[in-house]
Amino acid sequence: MIQDYDSMKYATFLELVKVCERATDDTERTIKVLHLITGKTEDELLATELTEYARLTQSAQFIGTEPAKVPVRTEYKLGDLILQPTLQMIHMTAGQYIDFQNWLKEDGHDFELLSCLMIPKGHKYLEGYDVEDVIAAMKAHLMTRDAIALKSFFVASSVASIPAMVISSEEVWKKLTRDQRRKMRKAMRAVRSLKDGVGSLSSMQYRRLIDAAGRPLPS
Numbered sequence: 001m002i003q004d005y006d007s008m009k010y011a012t013f014l015e016l017v018k019v020c021e022r023a024t025d026d027t028e029r030t031i032k033v034l035h036l037i038t039g040k041t042e043d044e045l046l047a048t049e050l051t052e053y054a055r056l057t058q059s060a061q062f063i064g065t066e067p068a069k070v071p072v073r074t075e076y077k078l079g080d081l082i083l084q085p086t087l088q089m090i091h092m093t094a095g096q097y098i099d100f101q102n103w104l105k106e107d108g109h110d111f112e113l114l115s116c117l118m119i120p121k122g123h124k125y126l127e128g129y130d131v132e133d134v135i136a137a138m139k140a141h142l143m144t145r146d147a148i149a150l151k152s153f154f155v156a157s158s159v160a161s162i163p164a165m166v167i168s169s170e171e172v173w174k175k176l177t178r179d180q181r182r183k184m185r186k187a188m189r190a191v192r193s194l195k196d197g198v199g200s201l202s203s204m205q206y207r208r209l210i211d212a213a214g215r216p217l218p219s
Contacts, residue, residue, distance in 0.1 A: 002037045003059055005067040010147035011139045012036055013209065014110060016063060020212035033060055033213070063213050066206040070145045072153045075121060078141035082121040083134065085150055089157050092117075094176055096125045100154070110151065111135045114142075117154050152202040 002008045016036055023029030031042050037060050038045070045053070075084045086092055092100075096116055103113040115134045116125075123129050138147070 001039070001056075001059065004062050005144050008144045009140075010110070010142045010144045013144040013147075017209045017212055020209065029213070030057060033063070037063075064210055066203060066210065067145060069202055070149050072149050073146075076118070076142070076146065078137040081134065081137045083118040083137070084121050085153075086117040086119065086125075087153075087157075093125055094180065098180060104155065110147070111138050114138060114147065114150060114154075118150070148202055148205045151205070155201055 002012065016033060019032040020029055023032065031045055034045050034056050035042055038056060072085060075082055100113065100116040103109050103116060112135065115131050118134060118138065119125055120129045120134065
């Protein structure tokens with residue numbers, strides 16, 4: 001049974017957000033949360049004795065709190081892959097940047113977003129590996145606190161460095177096609193709109209689950 005964020009995969013976290021936001025009654029919400037946290041089927045949970053059901057429900061209360069932040073590491077061993085985050089944005093390619101910003105505007109594509117900047121060790125972006133393997137490894141092995149730390153770091157670094165770096169780099173700008181420049185300008189506008197919330201992005205990620213788990217249900 002998952003009893004804290006340290007033992008929760010990010011894929012499970014995202015699913016918890018989804019089921020809590022979509023629940024139409026308290027029983028449905030509780031059962032679906034316990035299903036994800038315990039691995040028991042909904043029928044098994046409904047057949048559980050009340051005292052045990054109450055214990056399981058109490059054990060799930062941690063999703064109503066925000067854990068301490070963890071630092072971003074230089075590499076992550078996820079299954080058979082060792083992934084290295086792009087920690088210095090100046091080392092990104094234009095294609096990497098555009099892909100990252102395009103996914104940033106799409107809700108529900110966190111693993112695609114992270115795959116833009118989580119590169120298999122010994123490789124360059126999209127060279128010599130299948131990005132679907134990276135996404136699969138993250139879905140299977142990336143833990144919640146690490147994923148949120150990475151996403152927050154990438155967005156904060158993007159806001160702080162990329163627009164000024166690209167605009168001031170005439171050499172980079174000249175290499176872009178007209179369509180790439182259009183996408184770049186659009187992406188930079190989207191990034192600037194995030195500036196006010198970047199500092200608290202990590203907290204915002206947890207708040208979405210906390211708020212969904214405790215929100216009033218439709219009458």
